[in-house]
Amino acid sequence: MINWGILGAGRIAHRFAASLSHEGRSALVAISCRSGEKAAAFASEFGVASDHAFWDADGEGSAHEALLEDASVDAVYVALPHGLHAEWVERALLAGKAVLCEKPLALNEDEARRLTGISRREGVLLMEGMKTRFTPAYRRVRELVLAGGLGEVERVEATLCNDMLAQFEAGTTYISHPGEGGVLLDCGTYCASWLDDFAPGECSLKTTSGVLRDGIDLYANAELAMGEKSARLECAFDRKKPRTATIVGSRGRMVVDELHRPQHATVYLAGATPREINAPYEVDDFYGEIRHFVDLVEGERTESDVMPLSSSIRDAAILDLVRTGIQRETGRGAGSAGVSPTDGGPVSS
Secondary structure: OEEEEEEOOOHHHHHHHHHHOOOOOEEEEEEEEOOHHHHHHHHHHHOOOHHHEEEOOOOOOHHHHHHHOOOOOOEEEEOOOHHHHHHHHHHHHHOOOEEEEEOOOOOOHHHHHHHHHHHHHHOOOEEEEOHHHHOHHHHHHHHHHHOOOOOOEEEEEEEEEOEOHHHHHHOOOHHHOOOOOOHHHHHHHHHHHHHHHHOOOOEEEEEEEEEEEOOEEEEEEEEEEEOOEEEEEEEEOEOOOOOEEEEEEOOEEEEEEOOOOOOEEEEEEOOOOOEEEEOOOOOOOOHHHHHHHHHHHHOOOOOOOOOOHHHHHHHHHHHHHHHHHHHHHHHOOOOOOOOOHHHHOEEOO
């Protein structure tokens, strides 16, 4: 049995805990957060003993420290605001806990590389929770592409745009906090993951446009070169669009609906009737990544082959590249304009 602790007691932590209850080799034994009231409510809802519901009674961060000192905890899920991921992932790794961190693993490429180095040095499992890759639909899509079902992949497009402007302007969550907020870290990381998996190779920025509010990205639209392939990454907090991933090959294309939580895709091949792919979740959208992570723990693995740390580094690098392009453009006084390939620089695979 793998005993889990969760750092954070927000919405994502609740969804994760509900999914974890379906994983027969796992038990949730500890929770940590700032508020005693929230810790107690979370523990009551998910059957955690009251003496393992840690809260910041002894100062900020003391709850998470207590959880990491709990010898009964084998693995932790980091469900904290983005700006706290790197600190508590590092502390958890140094405490010898296997770590599943909610996306994004880090705020930038440098942080992702540092955490990867710690994981490998300590020999402790670390995986970014890119749940998309563990859904049945994603696996079906990947199998079809690898089998040559679309021919040679030529282009990948990933668009995840939501109208969250009211929530952003309310300022009540981390998405509007300087340094850790913005749409690239919240939605763009899903898009970058699709580009990483289906368009490997050196990445450079061709053009970009975007919208910043007080230095925080609300919209990003980037055209990229990925080796010999082309790609587009688009994400938004200020507009709503169909949330799709499109993979274009020499024989046709595939459109995946709800790219961050896929269950359906359509394959369009030249001269053929469009073909539907329907692949519902196993339990829910978190379950696949949890099951995979438990497999890794039981197998004494220190890295995932589905979401390797190299992918987390590359995803962060892609987002850094796009963010830099947007900041340079808005710094020139243009809300939406282009950046030449030489402005962005390369991202290594």
